[in-house]
Amino acid sequence: MTGNSTDDGNMEAILDVMGCKTRREIINLLREEPRFVSQISRELDIGQKAIIEHLRAMEEAGILSSFFRKIERGRPRKYYDISRDIHVSITINRNTFRVDVADEVLRRKQLPPGDDWARLINIERRIKKGEWEALEELKNLIRLYDHLKRKAEDILSEAEGLRRTE
Numbered sequence: 390m391t392g393n394s395t396d397d398g399n400m401e402a403i404l405d406v407m408g409c410k411t412r413r414e415i416i417n418l419l420r421e422e423p424r425f426v427s428q429i430s431r432e433l434d435i436g437q438k439a440i441i442e443h444l445r446a447m448e449e450a451g452i453l454s455s456f457f458r459k460i461e462r463g464r465p466r467k468y469y470d471i472s473r474d475i476h477v478s479i480t481i482n483r484n485t486f487r488v489d490v491a492d493e494v495l496r497r498k499q500l501p502p503g504d505d506w507a508r509l510i511n512i513e514r515r516i517k518k519g520e521w522e523a524l525e526e527l528k529n530l531i532r533l534y535d536h537l538k539r540k541a542e543d544i545l546s547e548a549e550g551l552r553r554t555e
Contacts, residue, residue, distance in 0.1 A: 403490050418433070425468050426441055426444065452475065453470065454470055
């Protein structure tokens with residue numbers, strides 16, 4: 390199993406979410422609009438404690454985000470929403486078992502503007518100075534380049550196939 394566009398731990402968490410019917414039902418509800426725990430619990434007829442556990446797992450996997458919204462009476466409510474687009478591709482055949490999970494940001498057709506080599510060197514410099522938040526930036530850059538490489542390989546393969554048929 391591969392997860393070239395995201396780390397294996399995140400891929401496993403996303404697959405775990407997708408393997409659970411209740412979590413898929415929660416995601417389906419949240420596609421319509423953000424909701425709070427008791428709404429989800431009522432609509433799915435599942436206890437709030439169970440819903441909270443599912444929401445926590447999906448938030449930790451980065452699939453959901455949460456925010457507080459004031460209401461007229463009482464304390465603010467915690468709402469949950471889908472945090473970003475995630476694309477999952479599974480290929481199974483005699484020669485391959487491959488799972489790719491890509492964030493929407495990685496599906497963009499262009500590289501970000503600027504000098505990428507200089508950006509990479511700057512990240513390296515920051516890491517050497519102990520600026521550990523640069524590690525996440527480096528991981529994102531690697532995921533982007535992995536995705537672009539796969540796309541370029543797909544284009545090449547398709548072009549070579551077309552060329553052979555001419």
